[in-house]
Amino acid sequence: MSSYRGRTAPFRFLNVLRRPTCFSMWQPRQKAAGATMFMLGATEDSNSAAVKSVKQRFPNLSIVGNRHGFFESRDQEIEVCEQIAALEPDILWISMGVPREQAFISRNRGRLTSVGVIKTSGGLFDFLSGSKRRAPLWLQNAGLEWLWRACLEPRRLGWRYLKTNPLAMYLLLTRSR
Numbered sequence: 601m602s603s604y605r606g607r608t609a610p611f612r613f614l615n616v617l618r619r620p621t622c623f624s625m626w627q628p629r630q631k632a633a634g635a636t637m638f639m640l641g642a643t644e645d646s647n648s649a650a651v652k653s654v655k656q657r658f659p660n661l662s663i664v665g666n667r668h669g670f671f672e673s674r675d676q677e678i679e680v681c682e683q684i685a686a687l688e689p690d691i692l693w694i695s696m697g698v699p700r701e702q703a704f705i706s707r708n709r710g711r712l713t714s715v716g717v718i719k720t721s722g723g724l725f726d727f728l729s730g731s732k733r734r735a736p737l738w739l740q741n742a743g744l745e746w747l748w749r750a751c752l753e754p755r756r757l758g759w760r761y762l763k764t765n766p767l768a769m770y771l772l773l774t775r776s777r
Contacts, residue, residue, distance in 0.1 A: 635716070636662045638684050641669035641695030642725035649729030650695075664689050669696040669704075677704075681711040690716035695725040698760070723749075 639651055651666045664687045671677040684692060692715045694701045701720045705712075712718060726732040734740065735748030746765070750757045 634662070635690035636664045636687075637691040637693060638664055638687060638689040638715075639666040639693045639695070639725065640680075640684065641693070641701070641721070642723075642729070643670070644668040646725050646729040646731050647695075649731070650725035653728045653730070669694070669700070677708070678711065681708045685712055685714045688714045692718045693721050693724070694718065695721045695723065697722055 639647060639654070641647065642650065647666055647668045651663060654661060655663065665684065667680060671680065692712065694704060696704060698720075701722070705718055705720070709718070723732060727734050732752075735745040739745055739748050746757075746761055750761050
């Protein structure tokens with residue numbers, strides 16, 4: 601059983617791992633293990649700024665490479681996957697947004713077998729680079745950051761949340777123990 605607002609909830613709430621805190625969570629483990637990471641996604645400017653931000657905030661992380669998430673052709677995408685695979689990063693962060701990052705992984709997971717973990721991260725690089733603001737802390741803590749983002753980008757995110765949130769809530773209520 602979980603608690604919600606100080607009361608016992610009749611179902612388990614999923615712990616939401618806040619992506620921008622993933623680096624701070626992984627940093628001690630990564631340092632101890634000597635792990636490496638590659639950051640793929642966002643625009644060229646946002647990706648570079650995100651890498652710079654991560655290096656400043658977490659100087660012990662080993663970033664073996666980075667690249668923006670836009671490809672001119674399928675051949676270029678395959679070439680980038682081969683370059684990433686040759687580097688053999690322990691963690692590949694992909695920040696292309698939903699559903700692009702899932703489609704990318706589906707197309708290329710066979711080319712990325714030398715990568716330890718592939719972690720989708722939505723708009724993480726935009727938050728790390730400072731090009732997009734995160735929700736106020738009280739909204740983050742309430743699990744409502746999605747609402748903040750939907751208000752900021754209603755044309756892009758509104759339909760997605762209207763379509764997926766009711767289904768997610770239904771599954772949470774009917775399939776949680």
